[in-house]
Amino acid sequence: MPEKIEPLANGAKEPVHDVAVLGGGSFGSAMAKVLGENGHRVHFWMRDEAQAEEVRTTGINSRYMPGVEIKGDIRPTTDLADAIGKAEIVFVAIPSKAFRTVIRENSSKFRDGQIVVSLTKGIEAHGFKLMSEILLEEIPRCRIGVLSGPNLASEIVNRDLTATVIAAKDPDVRRTVQDLLGCEYFRVYANVDIYGVELAGALKNIYAIVAGLASALDMGENANAMLITRGLAEMSRFAVSLGANPMTFMGLAGVGDLIVTCTSSKSRNFRIGYAVGKGQKLDDAVAELGQVAEGIYTLELVKEKAEAIGIYMPLVRGLYEILYGDASISAVINSLMMSVQNSDVEFILPRTIAE
Numbered sequence: 001m002p003e004k005i006e007p008l009a010n011g012a013k014e015p016v017h018d019v020a021v022l023g024g025g026s027f028g029s030a031m032a033k034v035l036g037e038n039g040h041r042v043h044f045w046m047r048d049e050a051q052a053e054e055v056r057t058t059g060i061n062s063r064y065m066p067g068v069e070i071k072g073d074i075r076p077t078t079d080l081a082d083a084i085g086k087a088e089i090v091f092v093a094i095p096s097k098a099f100r101t102v103i104r105e106n107s108s109k110f111r112d113g114q115i116v117v118s119l120t121k122g123i124e125a126h127g128f129k130l131m132s133e134i135l136l137e138e139i140p141r142c143r144i145g146v147l148s149g150p151n152l153a154s155e156i157v158n159r160d161l162t163a164t165v166i167a168a169k170d171p172d173v174r175r176t177v178q179d180l181l182g183c184e185y186f187r188v189y190a191n192v193d194i195y196g197v198e199l200a201g202a203l204k205n206i207y208a209i210v211a212g213l214a215s216a217l218d219m220g221e222n223a224n225a226m227l228i229t230r231g232l233a234e235m236s237r238f239a240v241s242l243g244a245n246p247m248t249f250m251g252l253a254g255v256g257d258l259i260v261t262c263t264s265s266k267s268r269n270f271r272i273g274y275a276v277g278k279g280q281k282l283d284d285a286v287a288e289l290g291q292v293a294e295g296i297y298t299l300e301l302v303k304e305k306a307e308a309i310g311i312y313m314p315l316v317r318g319l320y321e322i323l324y325g326d327a328s329i330s331a332v333i334n335s336l337m338m339s340v341q342n343s344d345v346e347f348i349l350p351r352t353i354a355e
């Protein structure tokens with residue numbers, strides 16, 4: 001049992017809930033820590049028994065969160081069915097490439113009406129599916145939510161002040177997640193635009209790689225601001241064309257997450273861009289990182305999708321040509337700078353067609 005249950009932001013102590021966190025990486029560890037400190041019983045599922053045993057005996061996940069003690073009633077397990085079975089609410093922090101497989105293999109273990117919240121910021125290659133869409137397909141009888149925002153795991157575990165967004169259609173899902181996670185250093189805002197919140201979380205990883213590249217080249221603060229803002233224009237153009245609400249991009253899950261990921265070397269996507277900007281090969285940078293940087297996969301999928309539906313995404317195309325083609329960084333920068341000068345905010349002034 002935890003030594004002390006901190007009161008939540010509303011001053012009341014919540015009843016203890018059984019929650020499951022699926023995924024023993026950086027973000028699963030960070031969310032397990034918040035939930036444990038808030039007094040909940042956390043069934044923390046990870047694949048690796050040695051890692052589970054380490055968390056069980058020392059409270060530390062040294063591979064993904066070295067030196068951080070995950071306090072409270074944390075119950076690490078490699079038995080996924082047991083974790084789901086015991087939980088009232090399930091949080092899923094599994095990389096997008098493995099997300100469907102893990103959920104599908106255990107779909108019969110989820111209960112009717114059980115709340116399942118995706119923490120994953122990626123897109124499935126086959127069919128361009130977001131994680132909430134996978135959940136709806138695999139476990140349609142559950143109530144689905146998506147948590148996304150400017151949430152560097154390494155800061156959350158330090159109890160650095162942080163805000164995030166829970167997006168769900170069901171108000172009870174939104175309220176439950178706010179109550180479970182909210183505390184003196186973690187605030188949870190609500191949104192109903194699941195698709196926009198989720199797509200924003202996936203797309204910003206691409207622009208974080210771009211920002212890392214720019215930082216490696218020491219392009220200057222004006223250039224950084226230009227890249228972030230044009231990244232926002234590009235990602236909202238794309239997302240809105242697929243049905244997202246443009247206003248979502250003004251919120252924490254949109255511009256908030258874009259800012260943190262594009263300005264912090266704590267972001268793994270930023271670090272990949274920085275390494276490539278310093279001349280490292282992409283594969284070597286990924287191997288050295290040793291953690292997931294979803295943006296490198298999202299980039300390929302978004303480039304393909306944007307071309308298929310005719311959405312202009314010059315930063316996506318330029319980054320793709322650098323990472324996966326043979327374009328030099330300077331040639332891409334030159335072509336971006338010399339393209340047609342266009343509208344700032346296209347929701348006010350439509351873009352001219354020629355580019």
Ligand SMILES: NC(=O)c1ccc[n+]([C@@H]2O[C@H](COP(=O)([O-])OP(=O)(O)OC[C@H]3O[C@@H](n4cnc5c(N)ncnc54)[C@H](O)[C@@H]3O)[C@@H](O)[C@H]2O)c1
Pocket residue numbers: 023024025026027028046047064093094095096098102119120121122151152153154290291292294
């Ligand atoms: N780390 C952050 O700051 C952060 C913040 C918000 C959201 N996210 C998102 O959370 C998701 C998970 O990222 P992370 O940071 O925890 O990654 P990570 O690289 O730190 O850890 C990945 C975890 O997934 C596990 N895993 C990999 N393949 C698996 C499989 N086939 N089956 C089961 N488990 C598997 C690994 O064992 C590891 O425990 C990503 O989509 C990421 O974008 C991360």
Ligand SMILES: O=P(O)(O)OC[C@H](O)CO
Pocket residue numbers: 121149150151152153205208257260261266267268269270292293294
């Ligand atoms: O480390 P990254 O680049 O995966 O980013 C982590 C979070 O998504 C930031 O909100």
